Amino acid sequence: VNTNAAFIGEKLGRVGVPVDEAxxxxxxxxxIAAAVGRGLQGFDVAVLTGGLGPTHDDVTxxxxxxxxxxKLEQRDEVWAAIEARYRHxxxxxxxxxxxxxxxxxxxxxxxxxxGTAPGLHLVKGGHHLxxxxxxxxxxxxxxxxxxxxxxxxxxxxxxxxxxxxxxAGVPESTLSEKISDLIPGRDHAVRLAFLPGYGxxxxxxxxxxxxxxxxxxxxxxxxxIGSSLIRDAGDRDVVAYAGDLLRSRGETVxxxxxxxGGLLGKLLTDRAGSSDYYIxxxxxxxNRLKEGLLGVPATILARHGAVSxxxxxxxxxxxxxxxxxxxxxxxxxxxxxxxxxxxxPVGMVYLGLAFPGGTxxxxxxxxxxxEQNRARAAYAAVDFLRRHxxxxxxxx
Amino acid sequence: VNTNAAFIGEKLGRVGVPVDEAxxxxxxxxxIAAAVGRGLQGFDVAVLTGGLGPTHDDVTxxxxxxxxxxKLEQRDEVWAAIEARYRHxxxxxxxxxxxxxxxxxxxxxxxxxxGTAPGLHLVKGGHHLxxxxxxxxxxxxxxxxxxxxxxxxxxxxxxxxxxxxxxAGVPESTLSEKISDLIPGRDHAVRLAFLPGYGxxxxxxxxxxxxxxxxxxxxxxxxxIGSSLIRDAGDRDVVAYAGDLLRSRGETVxxxxxxxGGLLGKLLTDRAGSSDYYIxxxxxxxNRLKEGLLGVPATILARHGAVSxxxxxxxxxxxxxxxxxxxxxxxxxxxxxxxxxxxxPVGMVYLGLAFPGGTxxxxxxxxxxxEQNRARAAYAAVDFLRRHxxxxxxxx
Numbered sequence: 001v002n003t004n005a006a007f008i009g010e011k012l013g014r015v016g017v018p019v020d021e022a023x024x025x026x027x028x029x030x031x032i033a034a035a036v037g038r039g040l041q042g043f044d045v046a047v048l049t050g051g052l053g054p055t056h057d058d059v060t061x062x063x064x065x066x067x068x069x070x071k072l073e074q075r076d077e078v079w080a081a082i083e084a085r086y087r088h089x090x091x092x093x094x095x096x097x098x099x100x101x102x103x104x105x106x107x108x109x110x111x112x113x114x115g116t117a118p119g120l121h122l123v124k125g126g127h128h129l130x131x132x133x134x135x136x137x138x139x140x141x142x143x144x145x146x147x148x149x150x151x152x153x154x155x156x157x158x159x160x161x162x163x164x165x166x167x168a169g170v171p172e173s174t175l176s177e178k179i180s181d182l183i184p185g186r187d188h189a190v191r192l193a194f195l196p197g198y199g200x201x202x203x204x205x206x207x208x209x210x211x212x213x214x215x216x217x218x219x220x221x222x223x224x225i226g227s228s229l230i231r232d233a234g235d236r237d238v239v240a241y242a243g244d245l246l247r248s249r250g251e252t253v254x255x256x257x258x259x260x261g262g263l264l265g266k267l268l269t270d271r272a273g274s275s276d277y278y279i280x281x282x283x284x285x286x287n288r289l290k291e292g293l294l295g296v297p298a299t300i301l302a303r304h305g306a307v308s309x310x311x312x313x314x315x316x317x318x319x320x321x322x323x324x325x326x327x328x329x330x331x332x333x334x335x336x337x338x339x340x341x342x343x344x345p346v347g348m349v350y351l352g353l354a355f356p357g358g359t360x361x362x363x364x365x366x367x368x369x370x371e372q373n374r375a376r377a378a379y380a381a382v383d384f385l386r387r388h389x390x391x392x393x394x395x396x
Numbered sequence: 397v398n399t400n401a402a403f404i405g406e407k408l409g410r411v412g413v414p415v416d417e418a419x420x421x422x423x424x425x426x427x428i429a430a431a432v433g434r435g436l437q438g439f440d441v442a443v444l445t446g447g448l449g450p451t452h453d454d455v456t457x458x459x460x461x462x463x464x465x466x467k468l469e470q471r472d473e474v475w476a477a478i479e480a481r482y483r484h485x486x487x488x489x490x491x492x493x494x495x496x497x498x499x500x501x502x503x504x505x506x507x508x509x510x511g512t513a514p515g516l517h518l519v520k521g522g523h524h525l526x527x528x529x530x531x532x533x534x535x536x537x538x539x540x541x542x543x544x545x546x547x548x549x550x551x552x553x554x555x556x557x558x559x560x561x562x563x564a565g566v567p568e569s570t571l572s573e574k575i576s577d578l579i580p581g582r583d584h585a586v587r588l589a590f591l592p593g594y595g596x597x598x599x600x601x602x603x604x605x606x607x608x609x610x611x612x613x614x615x616x617x618x619x620x621i622g623s624s625l626i627r628d629a630g631d632r633d634v635v636a637y638a639g640d641l642l643r644s645r646g647e648t649v650x651x652x653x654x655x656x657g658g659l660l661g662k663l664l665t666d667r668a669g670s671s672d673y674y675i676x677x678x679x680x681x682x683n684r685l686k687e688g689l690l691g692v693p694a695t696i697l698a699r700h701g702a703v704s705x706x707x708x709x710x711x712x713x714x715x716x717x718x719x720x721x722x723x724x725x726x727x728x729x730x731x732x733x734x735x736x737x738x739x740x741p742v743g744m745v746y747l748g749l750a751f752p753g754g755t756x757x758x759x760x761x762x763x764x765x766x767e768q769n770r771a772r773a774a775y776a777a778v779d780f781l782r783r784h785x786x787x788x789x790x791x792x
Binding site: 001002003005006020021022023024025026031035055056057137176177183185186255257260261262263264265266267268269270272273274275278279280281282283284285286288289292293322323324335336337338339369370371374 | 397398399401402416417418419420421422427431451452453490533572579581582651653656657658659660661662663664665666668669670671674675676677678679680681682684685689718719720731732733734735765766767770
């Protein structure tokens with residue numbers, strides 16, 4: 001799964017070098033050389049990642065030399081840096097490491113502050129080739145450190161302006177219908193992409209020519225979609241937004257989970273600093289624990305079942321009282337793929353919310369995929385809290 | 397982030413059609429046509445995904461028609477199926493939907509049981525082009541349903557035999573050193589890939605020519621790496637393996653989490669049927685809850701701190717007793733990026749295990765990345781249980 005390409009595409013676009021094509025080839029000198037040749041011929045800039053390490057299948061540098069018809073030469077300063085790095089780690093230099101000091105003739109060395117293999121910058125006929133390691137952390141660091149500053153110096157760049165409109169709680173198809181007349185056509189200066197994720201759909205507006213038109217369009221879309229819009233979210237998703245809202249009010253949240261098994265707590269603690277507002281939770285996967293740990297009355301479980309609005313609210317109440325938080329969120333449902341009944345099919349989920357002075361619940365009917373259902377339910381729970389905190393749902 | 401390419405590569409390789417190249421282009425008719433042309437010229441099989449929907453930027457079919465120099469024609473049976481689908485969903489057919497019934501002349505229709513847009517199969521000069529939706533669930537279903545059966549009928553295929561050696565608890569570099577003399581060279585009939593994940597490193601052996609040599613090599617590697625090998629894992633990772641082990645013994649596990657915030661419970665419940673052995677857990681993100689919910693003595697927290705072997709074992713003991721499980725696993729540590737001290741740096745994590753008759757703990761020193769540290773710690777906790785259950789660590 002190629003996360004490097006997505007990252008590079010995003011970063012290059014923002015400095016005015018939109019990515020037209022991404023290619024993946026195997027660890028094969030000929031295939032790499034062919035791809036490099038095509039990249040240098042058809043594009044102003046080509047960025048290569050991976051295959052710079054010391055093992056037998058790291059052949060990227062050979063492929064580059066073959067494509068550019070230049071020789072490989074050992075660079076003393078690169079070798080010295082490699083030796084120093086292994087010495088620093090208190091390890092002997094492995095036998096293959098000397099290969100990492102082989103560099104195509106004419107290449108400029110790009111320092112790698114995160115790992116061993118250096119990067120390369122080559123120019124041929126005004127076209128730029130950058131060669132970076134494949135390890136995401138090293139690639140990302142070197143892209144920011146060495147590649148983007150060099151690209152910014154290229155003449156005639158029109159940076160891509162980007163505006164994200166973060167939404168939550170409404171599927172892509174509904175959003176698309178709501179704003180169908182606002183979607184810019186192919187010849188418009190502004191482009192609109194729908195980027196759906198479990199946390200909600202991001203509407204991403206981009207333009208190279210007309211940032212003012214983009215801002216106007218963002219306004220119009222925001223007005224149209226109402227409470228699905230996370231106002232002033234910037235690029236924060238619903239979890240980050242709700243977390244910051246809790247922190248700014250000095251409030252806290254606890255969780256009581258059944259079918260999500262801990263995922264809701266995990267989401268709420270993904271960001272550093274979440275202990276400011278998340279105090280903890282209970283995963284009550286069995287009914288016994290819903291009674292024992294959360295104090296859900298046995299009569300509620302018997303009368304309404306574990307997957308019900310009543311149980312969801314009782315779970316939230318129990319968590320709020322026992323853990324001592326401003327709010328408590330609960331999730332109980334049938335994640336699937338098994339366990340459904342005609343009355344309570346797979347994908348039926350109840351969210352519960354306990355707040356100062358009351359409780360509330362919400363029913364979701366999700367699909368059949370377990371992973372998807374769990375993720376959607378957890379994000380929907382956070383959105384339930386966001387809507388409550390921003391006054392968009394009435395309490396009972 | 398392209399998950400489709402990885403999935404397609406894996407599936408096609410297994411039926412004997414190894415993937416040499418993956419290309420991503422934008423929603424642009426010309427770019428798509430150029431990529432299709434190159435794909436049909438240079439390769440026996442090309443699989444296209446995405447851009448089959450009803451919106452303005454869905455132009456894949458136009459690109460295919462352009463590349464093959466054929467016309468688009470509306471197919472009545474496709475249009476009827478689209479209408480029926482929307483009727484079934486109780487929705488009116490959106491205005492753009494008729495575009496989904498436009499098909500390049502000569503194409504065979506591939507049924508889409510998961511969504512609206514049909515797939516296509518075209519043959520030109522003995523080269524095969526498959527066009528599938530980009531939605532992963534639809535793409536995966538149709539690949540299995542329609543593409544793989546057609547590919548299997550191609551003459552002269554040498555399926556790729558695959559063997560996975562699942563490991564846990566040892567980093568890639570250590571494994572690589574342990575088996576360095578066993579790693580097959582470039583001219584060997586068997587290839588070996590290291591596929592590191594948070595759950596451990598998968599050593600994947602593949603061969604088209606010599607399955608017997610692959611099996612021998614797998615044996616040798618297994619003997620060499622000892623307890624890091626998950627014996628008889630098949631393609632189960634450490635979480636699935638430990639879950640099945642618990643189920644087969646009729647035993648259960650509970651969790652007590654601090655820095656992982658619920659991730660350990662989430663991992664243990666990723667698979668359907670996990671309620672057979674996972675009963676629940678407590679996320680005690682604050683020290684107050686470590687005392688209140690898990691009964692960790694205040695003296696232990698005061699003397700040793702929340703991140704210590706003593707607290708980890710007390711958390712596990714508390715969870716085991718209060719939740720009533722055979723085993724309890726605990727995680728407490730400094731996930732980062734902030735919160736470290738000279739004594740207890742970022743990445744320091746203690747795992748605790750409570751079992752019938754005792755407790756045990758293990759210290760990890762991870763890195764600086766929060767997401768990585770949390771994932772590694774959660775998987776390491778499961779591996780801690782696996783090693784205990786298979787007699788690979790002594791109890792105290």
